[in-house]
Amino acid sequence: MTRTVIVLAAGEGKRMKSDLPKVLHPLLGRSLVGHVLAAAAPLDAQTLVVVGHRAEQVAAHLAETAPAARTALQAQQNGTGHAVRIALEALDDVSGTVIVLNGDVPLLREQTLTDLVEAHESAGAAATVLGATVPDPVGLGRLIRDTDGALVRIVEERDASADERAVREINAGIYAFDAAALRLALTKLTTQNDQGEEYLTDVFGLLVAEGAPVRVHLAADHTETLGCNDRAELAALRALMRDRINTALMRSGVTIMDPATTWVDATVTVERDAVLEPNTQLRGATSVATGAVVGPDVTLIDTSVGEQAQVVRAHAVQAQIGPNVSVGPYAYLRPGAVIGRKGKVGTFVEIKNASLGEGTKVPHLSYVGDATIGEQTNIGAGNLFANYSGTTKSHTVIGSHVKTACDTTFVAPVRVGDGAYTAAGSVVDKDVPPGALAVARAHQRNIEGWVRRARPGSAGAEAAEQALAQQRELPTTEG
Structure with missing residues (x-):
């Protein structure tokens, strides 16, 4: 019929x-x-x-x-x-x-x-x-x-x-x-x-x-x-659907620690033995694989989470989080972020349109944008990928087994070869050969007495004078 x-x-x-x-x-x-x-x-x-x-x-x-x-x-x-x-x-x-x-x-x-x-x-x-x-x-x-x-x-x-x-x-x-x-x-x-x-x-x-x-x-x-005629009735329907979805997930083998604060869209898939901690929101085409732990305080939009991954206090949009990956706390994955198996995106790290190879870590306080990073690389604290010239965006490529020191800035387009290192505070705007150490910073110059002359009478000037006086009074040690 x-x-x-x-x-x-x-x-x-x-x-x-x-x-x-x-x-x-x-x-x-x-x-x-x-x-x-x-x-x-x-x-x-x-x-x-x-x-x-x-x-x-x-x-x-x-x-x-x-x-x-x-x-x-x-x-x-x-x-x-x-x-x-x-x-x-x-x-x-x-x-x-x-x-x-x-x-x-x-x-x-x-x-x-x-x-x-x-x-x-x-x-x-x-x-x-x-x-x-x-x-x-x-x-x-x-x-x-x-x-x-x-x-x-x-x-x-x-x-x-x-x-x-x-x-x-x-x-x-x-x-x-x-x-x-x-x-x-x-x-x-x-x-x-x-x-x-x-x-x-x-x-x-x-x-x-x-x-x-x-x-x-x-x-x-x-x-x-039930239909709805106003925003209050819409909110009531939303709560009913939340409860329906969460109940179905729990009966399918998903652990939801606090169903009242866990919001999962009808379009989301969550596999058995995944754990959803309190204050978790899964939206759009998000998928969470078996054994993954998501939350607390996580929002994922159109994002895939691999098996045994852990995502804590993070926000991700159109990202791919691979198996056994650790994300957060306080991480932001923007569209195009791809985190390979056993990778790590740590505290106050932002990733955009960048792929991280297996085992690669960005532990803290860094921005990685428009980049490809190989396997087993460690991106140091405070690293920045300067990808935007003001008119165009360019790409950075960093190889495998690379160690970048704190406060390194990569000015795209630039390539860093496998096994290379960077020195702390470097601004890298030229390609680094495999196995090389990139040192891109000015030599330090100390201007003695500057605070006394430029800031006379300040607390800093007084502290400096006291420290210098103490040094003059110390006996000289001869070896």
């Missing part, structure tokens, strides 16, 4: 108080509508998203994140029924099952949606609604049943009677329809309601009146049906 998914994403979401359309607000790795599309992906259906408010912005997002989805414009938001009719008109001769989803229900699970569609198709129903029993139904549409439990109609709260508002079984805004029955019923919708709009939910009442088979499929977890 052919299937078509229609996602309703035309609304403005005024209560979000945002220039960003509601369905594009981010939630742990995807937009709200992105989560909905991910839940619908296993249905193997053609997909159309109805856009309206800031349509170009929503369409651009979909083109980047869900290129297979088509869009249709609802220029004036005249209700959900109107939106679905626009969608059907934009598609070629739709048949089989039509699944309609709201674009702001990010917690909907793939399995729940698949179960809904399969129950609908196996029963040969004209329409099936996903419902849920909620502790507080305020603001939500109600499912009204007869004494035998059959669905009579779906009523919006603003149009409901006092008795109907007491019902706790709600409409999740997620439906499966027979395409032919839906198309016919849409022609019979009116705007005789409080909002003056065409309600898609009225289709159920029309089908019931005609004696067509209509079903209710209840979600096992009512939180899957």
Whole structure:
């Protein structure tokens, strides 16, 4: 049977108080509508998203994140029924099952949606609604049943009677329809309601009146049906998804020391026996391999972490951290940082667009940018890679088994051969041959008495005079 998914994403979401359309607000790795599309992906259906408010912005997002989805414009938001009719008109001769989803229900699970569609198709129903029993139904549409439990109609709260508002079984805004029955019923919708709009939910009442088979499929977890209307509700959804993701990871063999402070995007992968310490955030396409320890106080964005690596109090974006690598504390890995096996990036070290070979260490207080460093090299404290001339960036190449002393500056482009050394305080702007010692600093010159002459009466001048006097009083030792 052919299937078509229609996602309703035309609304403005005024209560979000945002220039960003509601369905594009981010939630742990995807937009709200992105989560909905991910839940619908296993249905193997053609997909159309109805856009309206800031349509170009929503369409651009979909083109980047869900290129297979088509869009249709609802220029004036005249209700959900109107939106679905626009969608059907934009598609070629739709048949089989039509699944309609709201674009702001990010917690909907793939399995729940698949179960809904399969129950609908196996029963040969004209329409099936996903419902849920909620502790507080305020603001939500109600499912009204007869004494035998059959669905009579779906009523919006603003149009409901006092008795109907007491019902706790709600409409999740997620439906499966027979395409032919839906198309016919849409022609019979009116705007005789409080909002003056065409309600898609009225289709159920029309089908019931005609004696067509209509079903209710209840979600096992009512939180899957939650949408959001403002930032507070969005934050509540974010916390629910955090808990869901963390629980699944822990049950798969990942140790999470403090789930309440650990935030993992839905797009992240973490392998068994990895450990996530408190205050860890894993975002985007980040992956953490088995046995790695991440945290505390770590943010990784689109970053891979190899087996048995340790990352402590660090921030990384689009970086590759190899197996058995140590990063941090207080390290910053920028895009293009590649740290080879058993490497080390230590305290207050920044790496950008640079690769470190196996066993290479940058222990502390250094900036490495636009560089290639070989194996088993040690970059001393306070080293700087001067890669930017003000107009162009150049590359530095440092070989294997190189030892660079404290406060060495490499002025790119420059090459340092295998096994070479640099002297402390050197500014290296010429290539260093393999095995050579580069000394690039001025000779020291002491100007005696300068403080007394230039800073007379200062604390430094007085301290110097006292020290000199003590030296004059010391006996001379002859060998």
